[in-house]
Amino acid sequence: MKNLFKKASSQLQNKLPFVLYRQPKSGILQSFFMPDSKAESTKFSSSGFCFFPFDNTQQNYFFDLEKAVYEETEIIKNELVEEFNKSNTSIEENEDEKRIYIQLLSESIYLLKQGEYQKIVLSRPIQLSLKNQNPFETFQKLLYVYQDAMVYIWFHPNEGIWLGATPETLVHYSQSNLKTMALAGTRLYEAHKQPNWSNKEKEEQAFVSTYIQQKLKKYTTHSNLSETYNKQAGNLVHLNTDISARIQQKDLQQVILDLHPTPAVCGLPTEKAKNYILENEQYKREFYAGFLGEINLPKEKNRSRSNRNQETLAIKHRRAETNLYVNLRCMKIKDRKAQLFVGGGVTASSNATDEWKETGDKSQTLLKVL
């Protein structure tokens, strides 16, 4: 593992693109190292790693497996990081930022009450100066703390370093089986205590479920929904419904582009909420609330334990999988400054101060490791 981080550090120094990532509950660190810094857009017919912005009309990136050096490395947990203080980190509230965000929330709630929108997901950036922190150390801490999340560090010289630990799947696809999720509603996690979800939270999550089912109807006659359950994500808990359906490979690209952005990160009606967000949020989301992950990546079937002894495993071309995640609980690092991105779903029954507080709670996911 140490060699992998050394390699990634020198890739970063040489300003060459790369990504290291670990999928939820996996013990394997996957990596793509690119030989040059060309900015290529995603080819859904190829295999590789994609990185999409919230606003799909903007540049997306694709690390093509054919051109990349791809490696899988076993994670040795006690090599990850020495103990560190995992307690909550408080940052001083910036009164101006708070006032401006609360104003935007209040205006949006007004429009929602008028019935112009059903839901709008608003967000804000949080800027921090970093105390000489090595981004790979931050990444290792994320790996250590968030075993159930998709944890990644991605770099392209055009965009800087992005890091995240997202709990949300956009699409898992393998052999005609598509899995996705409707995740929304947020409370602070309290051990042994069931959150008492309000109607506002139930409604904002139901919007996501209904939207996904409707989108899938174009491609399949039937989709399966799990019970809605509590899904823990670090210090938070969300409402979630797992959704699955049989989808033909030829439709996969269109399904992905139809699902994004779901009302978990955008709102309803989708286009109207998206335009509202782009016009009214006072900053650019860039890749926050976009999606990232593997497209058609060949997977080794029944990889045996004994094969895993070497640090680096060669991949064998067999069945391919697509594993995409919504880019939440993420940050961008540029010039020793970090920008965290946090948001939340707003409906007619929202309260502006509560929504402000929720974004503060969400920022703890990353503040804990900085």
Ligand SMILES: C=C(O[C@H]1C=CC=C(C(=O)O)[C@@H]1O)C(=O)O
């Ligand atoms: C938009 C975010 O979270 C989404 C996912 C889960 C719960 C959410 C909520 O309760 O509003 C959001 O829809 C974010 O973390 O920035």
